[in-house]
Amino acid sequence: MNVLGIETSCDETAASVVVDGVKVLSNVVASSLKEHAAFGGIIPEIASRRQIELIYPVVQMALNKARVGFDDIDALAVTHSPGLMGSLLVGLCFARGLSRALNKPLIEVDHVQAHLYANFLKLPKQPKETAGTATLPAIGLVVSGGHTCLYKIKDFRRFESIGQTRDDAAGEAFDKVARILKLGYPGGPIIDRLAKGVFSTAIRFPQADLKGSLDFSFSGLKTAVLYYVRKHQLDKDFSAAQVACAFQKSVVGSLVEKSLLACQRSKIKILLIGGGVAANSRLREQMQAQAARSGITVFFPPLALCLDNAAMIAGLGSVVASALTGKGKFGILTQRF
Ligand code: KG4
Ligand code: ZN
Numbered sequence: 001m002n003v004l005g006i007e008t009s010c011d012e013t014a015a016s017v018v019v020d021g022v023k024v025l026s027n028v029v030a031s032s033l034k035e036h037a038a039f040g041g042i043i044p045e046i047a048s049r050r051q052i053e054l055i056y057p058v059v060q061m062a063l064n065k066a067r068v069g070f071d072d073i074d075a076l077a078v079t080h081s082p083g084l085m086g087s088l089l090v091g092l093c094f095a096r097g098l099s100r101a102l103n104k105p106l107i108e109v110d111h112v113q114a115h116l117y118a119n120f121l122k123l124p125k126q127p128k129e130t131a132g133t134a135t136l137p138a139i140g141l142v143v144s145g146g147h148t149c150l151y152k153i154k155d156f157r158r159f160e161s162i163g164q165t166r167d168d169a170a171g172e173a174f175d176k177v178a179r180i181l182k183l184g185y186p187g188g189p190i191i192d193r194l195a196k197g198v199f200s201t202a203i204r205f206p207q208a209d210l211k212g213s214l215d216f217s218f219s220g221l222k223t224a225v226l227y228y229v230r231k232h233q234l235d236k237d238f239s240a241a242q243v244a245c246a247f248q249k250s251v252v253g254s255l256v257e258k259s260l261l262a263c264q265r266s267k268i269k270i271l272l273i274g275g276g277v278a279a280n281s282r283l284r285e286q287m288q289a290q291a292a293r294s295g296i297t298v299f300f301p302p303l304a305l306c307l308d309n310a311a312m313i314a315g316l317g318s319v320v321a322s323a324l325t326g327k328g329k330f331g332i333l334t335q336r337f
Helices: 033-037 043-068 085-102 111-120 170-180 187-196 219-231 242-265 281-293 311-325
Strands: 002-005 012-019 023-030 074-083 105-110 137-145 148-155 158-164 270-274 296-300 335-336
Touching: 002 043, 002 085, 012 043, 012 281, 012 311, 023 043, 023 137, 023 311, 033 043, 043 085, 074 111, 074 311, 105 111, 105 170, 105 311, 111 137, 111 148, 111 219, 111 270, 111 311, 137 242, 158 242, 170 187, 170 219, 170 242, 170 270, 187 242, 187 281, 219 242, 219 311, 242 270, 270 281
Parallel strands: 002 074, 074 105, 105 335, 137 270, 270 296
Antiparallel strands: 002 012, 012 023, 137 148, 148 158
């Protein structure tokens, strides 16, 4: 079954063709990110205008790269939410129009849940042992620019929310701290790179203490960084890299602690991570090391599938499509999932 996925929830315009919910034939991502950098965050009006310009060429390129035509597509999948309204509308309207023109079913999927599906995909040159070996039931942690959530996943139609951030998302905290340190946007990759160069630092930032809860909180940490930077002199008392390192340690500490607590409480030994912050090198390293001590197996998507992409949308859409069809026959035209 060939599924064409379309993702337009924020600044990325993405399209992908995935076979049988696993094999990624193409994964095209265009982004207006550079145009937003000067503003230190995404400007919705710019994002949606670029979506309109890019959607058709990106879909066409995804089909060309996969060496398939519209006739070879069995179903379509598109992000229905969450995201910027103007951006979402471009993908949704395009996909609904295409679905009706081609008379092919359309599955509308949740962007946040799709991030976790990235662990089930196989990229063309991905080594066998790291590709698509994740299983369910699992605990899922989504860490992105807009979301930080923990799920218990029994199957791909049942995501049970068991924890979330009470204020900033983890990626948002990375971006805001980078802004305080005047490092540029998006902050996550810059902080990650800077922190790698720090051997040790005496700076310590607190980790939110939400006793017993599986929720997260990062706004206090962000404020602690702000007060530290105001009180001390940059380049004399501290370097941006040292603050970046101490901040990252605190965020990663919370993410690892709550994820492992969720596994322990639910007695589930599989942990899936997804979202842009899943690209963070300290998170990848610490989560693997600490989970291994508790006998928990952790899955991170390959870097190309951590950030927003349409392969994860096509993949999750495929699971729903095949569950609905039984033997490949669809009884409905549009299904919201
Ligand atoms: O999943 P994503 O592409 O978009 C959303 O759905 O939000 O995530 C983008 C977020 C940004 O906040 C960015 O700073 C963060 O992911 N990010 C990282 C890294 N790479 C991207 N955060 C920490 N370390 C990274 N290496
Ligand atoms: Zn995302």
